[in-house]
Amino acid sequence: MKHVHRIAGFAAIAAVTLASPASADDLVKMTIGQRGNWDTAVPHLGEKAGIFEKHGIKLEMVYTRGSGETVQPVISGNVDLGIAVGTLGAIGYFAKGAPIRIVGAEATGAADYWYAKNPAIKSLKDPAQSKGKSIAFSTNGSSTDSMVKAFIKEWKLDVKPVATGGPPATLTSVMSDQVDIGWAAPPFGLKEIDEGKIHLVARGGDTKIIGGQTIRVIIANTDALKNRADVLKRYFKAYRETIDYMYSDNPKVIADYAEFAKITPALAKRVRDEFFPKSILQLTEIKGLDDMLKDSVELKYAPKVLSAAEVKELIQTDIAK
Numbered sequence: 001m002k003h004v005h006r007i008a009g010f011a012a013i014a015a016v017t018l019a020s021p022a023s024a025d026d027l028v029k030m031t032i033g034q035r036g037n038w039d040t041a042v043p044h045l046g047e048k049a050g051i052f053e054k055h056g057i058k059l060e061m062v063y064t065r066g067s068g069e070t071v072q073p074v075i076s077g078n079v080d081l082g083i084a085v086g087t088l089g090a091i092g093y094f095a096k097g098a099p100i101r102i103v104g105a106e107a108t109g110a111a112d113y114w115y116a117k118n119p120a121i122k123s124l125k126d127p128a129q130s131k132g133k134s135i136a137f138s139t140n141g142s143s144t145d146s147m148v149k150a151f152i153k154e155w156k157l158d159v160k161p162v163a164t165g166g167p168p169a170t171l172t173s174v175m176s177d178q179v180d181i182g183w184a185a186p187p188f189g190l191k192e193i194d195e196g197k198i199h200l201v202a203r204g205g206d207t208k209i210i211g212g213q214t215i216r217v218i219i220a221n222t223d224a225l226k227n228r229a230d231v232l233k234r235y236f237k238a239y240r241e242t243i244d245y246m247y248s249d250n251p252k253v254i255a256d257y258a259e260f261a262k263i264t265p266a267l268a269k270r271v272r273d274e275f276f277p278k279s280i281l282q283l284t285e286i287k288g289l290d291d292m293l294k295d296s297v298e299l300k301y302a303p304k305v306l307s308a309a310e311v312k313e314l315i316q317t318d319i320a321k
Helices: 010-018 041-050 067-076 088-097 143-155 167-175 190-194 222-227 229-246 253-260 265-275 287-296 308-314
Strands: 027-033 060-063 081-086 102-110 113-116 136-137 160-163 181-184 199-203 212-222
Touching: 010 081, 027 041, 027 067, 027 229, 041 060, 041 102, 041 229, 060 067, 067 088, 067 102, 067 212, 081 088, 081 102, 081 143, 088 102, 088 143, 088 212, 088 308, 102 222, 102 229, 102 308, 136 143, 136 167, 143 160, 143 222, 143 287, 167 181, 190 212, 190 265, 212 222, 212 265, 222 229, 229 253, 253 265, 253 287
Parallel strands: 027 060, 027 081, 136 160, 136 181
Antiparallel strands: 081 212, 102 212, 113 181, 113 199
16 A cells, blocks of 8 residues: 655656555545645544454545646546545536546535735735735635635635645745735644734635535546445445544544644644534535536536536435445
Protein backbone atom coordinates (compact mmCIF):
# COMPACT_ATOMS: atom_id res chain seq x y z
CA MET A 1 0.00 0.00 0.00
CA LYS A 2 1.36 3.33 -1.00
CA HIS A 3 0.54 6.80 0.22
CA VAL A 4 1.37 9.92 -1.71
CA HIS A 5 0.89 13.12 0.25
CA ARG A 6 1.45 15.71 -2.43
CA ILE A 7 1.39 15.69 -6.19
CA ALA A 8 2.19 18.06 -8.99
CA GLY A 9 -0.33 16.70 -11.46
CA PHE A 10 -1.92 13.79 -13.25
CA ALA A 11 1.35 12.13 -14.29
CA ALA A 12 2.30 11.63 -10.66
CA ILE A 13 -1.10 10.13 -9.90
CA ALA A 14 -0.85 7.70 -12.79
CA ALA A 15 2.63 6.62 -11.73
CA VAL A 16 1.48 5.92 -8.21
CA THR A 17 -1.64 4.02 -9.14
CA LEU A 18 0.14 1.82 -11.66
CA ALA A 19 2.74 0.88 -9.06
CA SER A 20 0.29 -0.65 -6.56
CA PRO A 21 1.36 -4.03 -5.18
CA ALA A 22 -1.96 -4.82 -3.47
CA SER A 23 -4.67 -7.22 -4.60
CA ALA A 24 -7.10 -5.72 -7.11
CA ASP A 25 -9.98 -7.65 -5.48
CA ASP A 26 -10.08 -5.52 -2.35
CA LEU A 27 -7.92 -2.51 -3.19
CA VAL A 28 -9.76 0.81 -3.50
CA LYS A 29 -7.78 3.58 -5.18
CA MET A 30 -8.78 7.18 -4.61
CA THR A 31 -7.76 10.79 -5.00
CA ILE A 32 -8.53 13.05 -2.05
CA GLY A 33 -8.64 16.83 -2.02
CA GLN A 34 -6.76 18.84 0.60
CA ARG A 35 -4.69 16.65 2.90
CA GLY A 36 -5.08 17.53 6.57
CA ASN A 37 -8.71 18.67 6.62
CA TRP A 38 -10.90 16.91 9.18
CA ASP A 39 -13.57 15.97 6.64
CA THR A 40 -11.05 14.55 4.16
CA ALA A 41 -9.26 12.54 6.86
CA VAL A 42 -11.94 9.82 7.04
CA PRO A 43 -10.05 7.22 4.95
CA HIS A 44 -6.75 7.86 6.77
CA LEU A 45 -8.24 7.68 10.26
CA GLY A 46 -10.31 4.61 9.41
CA GLU A 47 -7.23 2.88 8.06
CA LYS A 48 -5.19 3.80 11.16
CA ALA A 49 -7.92 2.35 13.37
CA GLY A 50 -8.08 -0.90 11.35
CA ILE A 51 -11.69 -0.30 10.31
CA PHE A 52 -11.19 -0.71 6.55
CA GLU A 53 -9.03 -3.78 7.09
CA LYS A 54 -11.82 -5.31 9.16
CA HIS A 55 -14.08 -4.99 6.12
CA GLY A 56 -11.50 -6.52 3.80
CA ILE A 57 -10.55 -3.23 2.15
CA LYS A 58 -7.09 -1.89 1.39
CA LEU A 59 -6.65 1.76 0.49
CA GLU A 60 -4.40 3.63 -1.89
CA MET A 61 -4.73 7.35 -1.24
CA VAL A 62 -3.36 10.17 -3.37
CA TYR A 63 -3.82 13.69 -2.01
CA THR A 64 -4.45 16.60 -4.37
CA ARG A 65 -4.69 20.39 -4.18
CA GLY A 66 -8.36 20.47 -5.20
CA SER A 67 -11.14 19.13 -7.39
CA GLY A 68 -9.42 19.84 -10.68
CA GLU A 69 -6.69 17.35 -9.79
CA THR A 70 -9.05 14.99 -7.96
CA VAL A 71 -11.47 14.41 -10.83
CA GLN A 72 -9.20 13.67 -13.79
CA PRO A 73 -7.83 10.31 -12.53
CA VAL A 74 -11.42 9.20 -11.81
CA ILE A 75 -12.46 10.11 -15.34
CA SER A 76 -9.51 8.19 -16.79
CA GLY A 77 -10.19 5.14 -14.62
CA ASN A 78 -6.81 5.24 -12.89
CA VAL A 79 -8.61 5.46 -9.53
CA ASP A 80 -12.01 4.24 -8.34
CA LEU A 81 -13.12 7.20 -6.24
CA GLY A 82 -12.61 10.95 -5.92
CA ILE A 83 -13.12 12.33 -2.41
CA ALA A 84 -14.15 15.96 -1.72
CA VAL A 85 -15.06 17.00 -5.25
CA GLY A 86 -16.97 20.27 -5.56
CA THR A 87 -20.61 19.38 -6.21
CA LEU A 88 -21.09 22.00 -8.92
CA GLY A 89 -17.92 20.77 -10.60
CA ALA A 90 -19.14 17.17 -10.48
CA ILE A 91 -22.46 18.18 -12.03
CA GLY A 92 -20.60 20.04 -14.75
CA TYR A 93 -18.26 17.15 -15.57
CA PHE A 94 -21.22 14.76 -15.80
CA ALA A 95 -23.19 17.19 -17.98
CA LYS A 96 -20.26 17.26 -20.39
CA GLY A 97 -20.19 13.46 -20.65
CA ALA A 98 -17.53 12.46 -18.12
CA PRO A 99 -17.85 8.82 -16.90
CA ILE A 100 -18.44 9.70 -13.25
CA ARG A 101 -21.29 9.33 -10.78
CA ILE A 102 -21.95 10.93 -7.39
CA VAL A 103 -22.00 8.08 -4.88
CA GLY A 104 -21.95 9.98 -1.61
CA ALA A 105 -22.09 13.35 0.10
CA GLU A 106 -18.71 14.41 1.49
CA ALA A 107 -19.35 17.78 3.16
CA THR A 108 -22.71 19.44 3.79
CA GLY A 109 -22.23 23.03 4.87
CA ALA A 110 -18.81 24.64 4.79
CA ALA A 111 -16.05 25.04 7.35
CA ASP A 112 -13.88 26.76 4.70
CA TYR A 113 -13.21 30.45 5.29
CA TRP A 114 -11.64 33.48 3.61
CA TYR A 115 -9.19 35.83 5.28
CA ALA A 116 -7.09 38.93 4.63
CA LYS A 117 -3.88 40.48 5.91
CA ASN A 118 -4.93 44.00 4.93
CA PRO A 119 -6.89 45.54 7.87
CA ALA A 120 -8.93 47.62 5.42
CA ILE A 121 -10.66 44.44 4.20
CA LYS A 122 -12.92 43.56 7.10
CA SER A 123 -15.82 41.79 5.36
CA LEU A 124 -16.55 40.55 1.87
CA LYS A 125 -20.19 41.51 2.35
CA ASP A 126 -19.17 45.15 1.82
CA PRO A 127 -18.23 45.29 -1.89
CA ALA A 128 -16.33 48.57 -1.47
CA GLN A 129 -13.73 46.98 0.81
CA SER A 130 -12.64 44.37 -1.74
CA LYS A 131 -13.16 46.30 -4.98
CA GLY A 132 -10.36 45.54 -7.42
CA LYS A 133 -8.76 43.02 -5.06
CA SER A 134 -7.75 39.44 -5.83
CA ILE A 135 -9.44 36.50 -4.09
CA ALA A 136 -8.15 32.95 -3.85
CA PHE A 137 -9.72 29.58 -4.55
CA SER A 138 -8.02 26.20 -4.87
CA THR A 139 -8.55 24.83 -8.40
CA ASN A 140 -11.09 25.19 -11.20
CA GLY A 141 -14.29 23.24 -10.52
CA SER A 142 -13.58 22.94 -6.79
CA SER A 143 -15.96 23.77 -3.95
CA THR A 144 -13.88 26.86 -3.13
CA ASP A 145 -14.25 27.96 -6.76
CA SER A 146 -18.04 27.66 -6.44
CA MET A 147 -18.01 29.55 -3.12
CA VAL A 148 -16.03 32.44 -4.61
CA LYS A 149 -18.47 32.56 -7.53
CA ALA A 150 -21.32 32.61 -5.02
CA PHE A 151 -19.68 35.51 -3.14
CA ILE A 152 -19.34 37.45 -6.39
CA LYS A 153 -22.89 36.78 -7.52
CA GLU A 154 -24.73 37.31 -4.24
CA TRP A 155 -22.69 40.23 -2.88
CA LYS A 156 -22.00 41.81 -6.30
CA LEU A 157 -18.24 41.87 -5.78
CA ASP A 158 -15.70 43.38 -8.16
CA VAL A 159 -12.81 41.02 -7.44
CA LYS A 160 -10.34 38.94 -9.43
CA PRO A 161 -10.48 35.16 -8.63
CA VAL A 162 -7.06 33.47 -8.59
CA ALA A 163 -6.38 29.71 -8.36
CA THR A 164 -3.78 29.33 -5.61
CA GLY A 165 -3.90 25.62 -4.79
CA GLY A 166 -3.99 24.44 -1.17
CA PRO A 167 -4.01 26.48 2.05
CA PRO A 168 -0.19 26.57 2.58
CA ALA A 169 0.51 27.97 -0.88
CA THR A 170 -2.41 30.37 -0.50
CA LEU A 171 -1.12 31.73 2.81
CA THR A 172 2.29 32.32 1.26
CA SER A 173 0.62 34.25 -1.56
CA VAL A 174 -1.32 36.42 0.89
CA MET A 175 1.60 37.11 3.19
CA SER A 176 3.80 38.08 0.22
CA ASP A 177 1.06 40.37 -1.16
CA GLN A 178 0.55 38.33 -4.32
CA VAL A 179 -3.11 37.76 -3.40
CA ASP A 180 -5.30 40.03 -1.27
CA ILE A 181 -7.85 37.55 0.09
CA GLY A 182 -6.90 33.96 0.86
CA TRP A 183 -8.86 30.82 1.65
CA ALA A 184 -8.28 28.02 4.14
CA ALA A 185 -10.03 25.26 6.02
CA PRO A 186 -9.46 24.40 9.68
CA PRO A 187 -7.00 23.60 11.13
CA PHE A 188 -4.94 25.60 8.68
CA GLY A 189 -4.68 29.31 9.46
CA LEU A 190 -6.16 29.21 12.96
CA LYS A 191 -2.74 29.81 14.51
CA GLU A 192 -2.18 32.86 12.28
CA ILE A 193 -5.64 34.19 13.15
CA ASP A 194 -4.95 33.77 16.87
CA GLU A 195 -1.63 35.61 16.41
CA GLY A 196 -3.33 38.50 14.58
CA LYS A 197 -1.42 38.00 11.33
CA ILE A 198 -4.62 37.50 9.34
CA HIS A 199 -8.31 37.96 10.06
CA LEU A 200 -11.55 36.33 8.93
CA VAL A 201 -13.55 38.17 6.22
CA ALA A 202 -16.09 35.50 5.15
CA ARG A 203 -17.16 31.92 5.72
CA GLY A 204 -18.00 29.55 2.90
CA GLY A 205 -21.55 29.08 4.11
CA ASP A 206 -22.34 32.80 4.50
CA THR A 207 -24.18 33.04 1.17
CA LYS A 208 -27.71 31.80 0.55
CA ILE A 209 -26.35 29.95 -2.48
CA ILE A 210 -23.93 27.78 -0.46
CA GLY A 211 -25.32 27.70 3.09
CA GLY A 212 -26.78 24.29 3.96
CA GLN A 213 -25.87 22.70 0.65
CA THR A 214 -23.78 19.59 0.09
CA ILE A 215 -20.80 21.49 -1.28
CA ARG A 216 -18.48 18.50 -1.79
CA VAL A 217 -19.25 14.94 -2.87
CA ILE A 218 -17.64 11.56 -3.43
CA ILE A 219 -17.56 10.47 -7.06
CA ALA A 220 -16.90 7.08 -8.63
CA ASN A 221 -15.73 6.01 -12.05
CA THR A 222 -18.68 4.39 -13.85
CA ASP A 223 -16.78 1.18 -14.61
CA ALA A 224 -15.72 0.85 -10.98
CA LEU A 225 -19.29 1.41 -9.85
CA LYS A 226 -20.58 -1.23 -12.26
CA ASN A 227 -17.87 -3.87 -11.86
CA ARG A 228 -16.80 -3.43 -8.23
CA ALA A 229 -20.10 -2.71 -6.48
CA ASP A 230 -19.49 -5.24 -3.70
CA VAL A 231 -16.07 -3.79 -2.94
CA LEU A 232 -17.43 -0.24 -2.88
CA LYS A 233 -20.32 -1.25 -0.62
CA ARG A 234 -17.80 -2.64 1.87
CA TYR A 235 -15.74 0.52 1.49
CA PHE A 236 -18.72 2.72 2.39
CA LYS A 237 -19.68 0.49 5.29
CA ALA A 238 -16.19 1.07 6.70
CA TYR A 239 -16.42 4.80 5.84
CA ARG A 240 -19.67 5.16 7.83
CA GLU A 241 -18.18 3.24 10.75
CA THR A 242 -15.15 5.52 10.65
CA ILE A 243 -17.31 8.65 10.89
CA ASP A 244 -18.94 7.25 14.05
CA TYR A 245 -15.47 6.50 15.41
CA MET A 246 -14.27 10.05 14.64
CA TYR A 247 -17.02 11.49 16.87
CA SER A 248 -16.56 9.00 19.69
CA ASP A 249 -14.77 9.58 23.00
CA ASN A 250 -11.85 7.39 21.92
CA PRO A 251 -8.72 9.56 22.46
CA LYS A 252 -6.88 7.69 19.71
CA VAL A 253 -8.83 9.45 16.97
CA ILE A 254 -7.73 12.91 18.16
CA ALA A 255 -4.14 11.73 18.58
CA ASP A 256 -4.09 10.19 15.10
CA TYR A 257 -5.63 13.27 13.50
CA ALA A 258 -3.19 15.58 15.28
CA GLU A 259 -0.29 13.54 13.96
CA PHE A 260 -1.81 13.45 10.46
CA ALA A 261 -2.47 17.21 10.33
CA LYS A 262 0.78 18.06 12.16
CA ILE A 263 -0.99 20.02 14.88
CA THR A 264 -1.36 19.67 18.64
CA PRO A 265 -4.03 17.35 20.08
CA ALA A 266 -5.71 20.39 21.67
CA LEU A 267 -6.03 22.09 18.27
CA ALA A 268 -7.18 18.84 16.68
CA LYS A 269 -10.01 18.58 19.19
CA ARG A 270 -10.89 22.25 18.64
CA VAL A 271 -11.11 21.68 14.88
CA ARG A 272 -13.58 18.83 15.33
CA ASP A 273 -15.67 20.34 18.09
CA GLU A 274 -15.88 23.95 16.86
CA PHE A 275 -15.82 23.65 13.07
CA PHE A 276 -17.03 20.21 12.03
CA PRO A 277 -20.30 19.03 13.57
CA LYS A 278 -21.02 15.45 12.62
CA SER A 279 -23.84 16.61 10.36
CA ILE A 280 -21.26 17.99 7.91
CA LEU A 281 -20.17 14.41 7.20
CA GLN A 282 -23.63 12.96 6.52
CA LEU A 283 -23.11 10.59 3.63
CA THR A 284 -26.23 9.86 1.63
CA GLU A 285 -28.29 13.04 1.02
CA ILE A 286 -27.20 15.63 -1.54
CA LYS A 287 -28.81 18.63 0.11
CA GLY A 288 -29.82 21.69 -1.93
CA LEU A 289 -29.63 19.71 -5.17
CA ASP A 290 -32.41 21.59 -7.01
CA ASP A 291 -30.70 24.93 -6.40
CA MET A 292 -27.29 23.53 -7.30
CA LEU A 293 -28.60 22.20 -10.61
CA LYS A 294 -29.68 25.75 -11.48
CA ASP A 295 -26.48 27.26 -10.10
CA SER A 296 -24.38 24.87 -12.19
CA VAL A 297 -25.73 26.61 -15.30
CA GLU A 298 -25.77 30.17 -13.94
CA LEU A 299 -22.18 29.83 -12.67
CA LYS A 300 -21.15 28.23 -15.99
CA TYR A 301 -20.23 24.73 -14.82
CA ALA A 302 -22.84 22.99 -16.98
CA PRO A 303 -24.29 23.92 -20.38
CA LYS A 304 -27.87 23.15 -19.32
CA VAL A 305 -29.97 22.08 -16.34
CA LEU A 306 -30.00 18.29 -16.09
CA SER A 307 -33.26 16.46 -16.73
CA ALA A 308 -34.87 14.27 -14.06
CA ALA A 309 -33.56 11.17 -15.84
CA GLU A 310 -30.04 12.60 -15.96
CA VAL A 311 -30.15 13.49 -12.26
CA LYS A 312 -31.22 9.93 -11.43
CA GLU A 313 -28.28 8.65 -13.45
CA LEU A 314 -25.83 11.06 -11.80
CA ILE A 315 -26.87 10.59 -8.17
CA GLN A 316 -26.27 6.98 -7.11
CA THR A 317 -25.87 7.27 -3.35
CA ASP A 318 -27.68 4.02 -2.57
CA ILE A 319 -24.32 2.29 -2.57
CA ALA A 320 -23.32 4.38 0.45
CA LYS A 321 -26.46 3.59 2.49
